[in-house]
Amino acid sequence: MRNYNLVHKESNKHSQKLRYLKNREKHLDYARTYRKENINKIKVWYEKNRETNRIKALAYYYKHKDDPGFKVKCYKRKKKLMTRLYSQVSQCNLRSPHKIHIDTLQRVFEINILKFGILSCYLCFKPVNFGDDSIDHLIPLSRGGDNSIENLGITHRSCNCEKQNKTPEEYKEWKKIYS
Numbered sequence: 001m002r003n004y005n006l007v008h009k010e011s012n013k014h015s016q017k018l019r020y021l022k023n024r025e026k027h028l029d030y031a032r033t034y035r036k037e038n039i040n041k042i043k044v045w046y047e048k049n050r051e052t053n054r055i056k057a058l059a060y061y062y063k064h065k066d067d068p069g070f071k072v073k074c075y076k077r078k079k080k081l082m083t084r085l086y087s088q089v090s091q092c093n094l095r096s097p098h099k100i101h102i103d104t105l106q107r108v109f110e111i112n113i114l115k116f117g118i119l120s121c122y123l124c125f126k127p128v129n130f131g132d133d134s135i136d137h138l139i140p141l142s143r144g145g146d147n148s149i150e151n152l153g154i155t156h157r158s159c160n161c162e163k164q165n166k167t168p169e170e171y172k173e174w175k176k177i178y179s
């Protein structure tokens with residue numbers, strides 16, 4: 001049996017991969033619905049295992065640091081993040097004479113994560129997914145606000161759209177009336 005497995009290792013791998021690709025959508029669908037139904041359970045699990053997960057991730061990183069494939073993966077992820085940051089910087093700079101640096105924006109993200117644990121919207125206090133984040137000016141640029149760290153916050157795109165040119169206090173009042 002052992003010999004058989006050794007001899008057919010490659011073809012087994014291949015057929016496994018084919019089977020996976022064939023049922024990929026089904027698997028993904030199942031994972032999505034499971035995640036939706038058990039989101040609270042998953043959150044609790046993450047909260048409980050945060051430290052061990054971090055150590056595991058670090059160990060994984062040091063083990064695979066020099067793999068070419070892993071390097072490419074890291075590079076792609078970083079590029080995706082940086083592209084997004086740069087586009088946000090240029091959006092802020094377009095509308096204000098007070099120019100902003102990319103480090104400032106990165107600091108805003110760090111402060112938000114330190115404050116809430118994970119990236120969260122400061123208007124509705126719910127977690128923000130990657131790609132759904134947007135930079136908000138507490139005092140809007142159109143009303144004399146600037147691009148300083150104290151005047152920047154992370155929000156959902158939808159929350160930022162609703163806020164428009166209100167201050168956070170005005171937004172809360174507005175929300176009370178219209179929801």
Ligand SMILES: [Zn+2]
Nearest residue numbers: 121124156159
């Ligand atoms: Zn929000």
